[in-house]
Amino acid sequence: MSTTCIEMIISFYEDDGVGSPSNPEKFKGQDYEQLKESLLSEEKNFEDESFPANLDSLGKLEGMTPEQLKEVEWLRPQDLNDNPSFVVGGTSRFDFKQGAVGNCWLLSAIGALTFQETLMAQVVPPDQSFKNDYTGIFHFRFWRFGKWVDVVIDDLLPTRYGELLSVSSRSGNEFWAPLLEKAYAKVCGSYGDMVAGFSSDAFKDFSGGVHMSYKLTKKPSDLWDVMNRATQCKTMMACGTYGGEKEEATDKVGLVGGHAYAVTGVKQVYVESEDTMVNLVRIWNPWGEKEWNGDWSDKSALWNTVSSEDRVECHKKRDDGEFWMKMEDYCVYFENMDICCENPNFLDDDAACQWKCSLKEGRWEEGESAGGCDSWSDVFWTNPQFRVRVKAVEGESKGDRNVLLSLMQKPDEEHRSKVKHHSIGFTIYQVPSEAPKGHLPASLFQDTSALKISEFSEAREIIEFHSLQPGEYLVIPCTYNPNKTADFILTVYSKAETEME
Structure with missing residues (x-):
């Protein structure tokens, strides 16, 4: 890459x-x-x-x-x-x-x-x-x-x-x-x-970039590759430890329970004695102190098993809150990870792709355009509707993920602590060739099954990566329950020029 x-x-x-x-x-x-x-x-x-x-x-x-x-x-x-x-x-x-x-x-x-x-x-x-x-x-x-x-x-x-x-x-x-x-x-x-x-x-x-969140208990098989690509792009990475019942076990290994850390690097080192490569993750505690005390920590003897070049580059014995740990341990003791980049290149191997981005603002209004999710069949069609035309990408294979959708709700409250996020999501339909122009009526949704339905979350933003064949699609952002008033932003990132209206 x-x-x-x-x-x-x-x-x-x-x-x-x-x-x-x-x-x-x-x-x-x-x-x-x-x-x-x-x-x-x-x-x-x-x-x-x-x-x-x-x-x-x-x-x-x-x-x-x-x-x-x-x-x-x-x-x-x-x-x-x-x-x-x-x-x-x-x-x-x-x-x-x-x-x-x-x-x-x-x-x-x-x-x-x-x-x-x-x-x-x-x-x-x-x-x-x-x-x-x-x-x-x-x-x-x-x-x-x-x-x-x-x-x-x-x-x-x-x-x-x-x-x-x-x-x-x-x-x-x-x-x-x-x-x-x-x-x-x-x-x-x-x-x-x-x-x-x-x-x-x-x-x-x-x-203002693209972020993806990962639950490390359900990590994708290519997570190491994603993190490795992320370090080569303009990315920021962070992770968080478990809170609650798992805090005591977390504390025993030198970590802070329910705490956010920055991921500051990844490195693959060769362990000569075992003739194997080990994937390491570097992590920084914003406290500026209190570090992991397990394998590959500052005081670990494992640093004596790698080359002098790797040891000089990576092994720093200082109490600055930063430490290395093995990828496997990272996925055990940290619950989640966030990666954010100005573009989605870190998500796949297509580094040469120049992503396009389109953004539209909208609003759910109680009694008018806040129809809730598709379970509310009588009013779902009143939600704001966005038509997205996806064009072909040269060299793209069927099944390649080529469209990333982001839905962000805008708060009315000036104070962040008072903001109450609605449960939001979106539904994608393929637009039938006979569909009329403009806002599509309720009858269309009675006869057409949704192509994709996102997860619903009370987060400020939800974001999903999809594979959509060339054609016209209808994206309907909505709150889970009807009659919830809020402003929102729908953003489409795509590998080909995409029209959204």
Whole structure:
């Protein structure tokens, strides 16, 4: 396989249009350049009224009493370090560690993001400093429901007894990670609104790309190949351990139960004594400490069985939260894995394919266009309908998976913790040749069986990979039960130019 993945064509915003990577929408209407220019002329430091340094922006934090929350003091980096820097020698997962906020899902995603220089520069604009024209204002960019947004913040950070409350700098003077976290907290509603989540959601917000989730107890037979291809593409990977009853067993091997980690590499090594190849996975704990203590861990004698080249490249004896483990152990102790990429190339061996992407927005409206799943036969047909024309791909074999469908629901709530996701899914029909144009009537669904019915889930996004022969299809996104009002985005990724209306 080629080590270069082709960029897919994004068709849901025009080049340089509002919401594009080069021209993000201004979150809450705040213009970073205008605000900074005004602050410079007035010789003031920025204080963000839309995300003020108070208890509302802090939110509810698990494990902290109201009295402890009142002890929080908002300080600027200059108050914490005599020589603060935005970035020192590039960005790395080893620049930061998790604090008192339970947002390991976000931090594992940030750790994975640091490997992707282009995406990192998109999310964390590099031309920011505490020295040149400093005014206490910073900005970051996230992909949010079809558009890139530019999020402005001040640099007042929550502290307690002079220490950062949440993400902290391992060196003490590098602040890109605490500031990035604050910008994401603003998008979520508060720091407390970042407690608990899925790395896949953060991956999506960092890229707008394609993500696939895997249950490791039901892993596909080619999972190692998928992970190997993923490391050669512009991918981010994360995994999570079991919680609940399995936490005690997890703790005995040095892992944290119910915790999110970043997958930071894969490597195949040759064990000379056994004349065999071993597949290894490298994993990073956003705590910046506490590591796996089993086979292939930092202290494992197995590193003496590989070549000196592999040992020098991989074996690092340091307490930094990162470790190697055998693929088989990885699939035993970790419950799930998420992979996110700007394009779906990691899913198969067709690295030369240039994927196309089409996005449409829609809405389920109670009493009008929220018919529920096909079990509600009398109103199912009222759901929004999308016709998709799939064209042939040169060299494609019958049965090759060539179309990937994503359905994402958009929340109405400003605070992430208050969002209640509906159970969503979609049904695919092959459109009969005699079908009329426009919205198809109820009679068609009484006489035609569905070609494919997705799983239904209360997740923010569901995504499935399918094999569809050239032809016209009807995709019906729906909630499981009728009369659920919500906005949604339907995205089709395909190997050939695909028309959707």
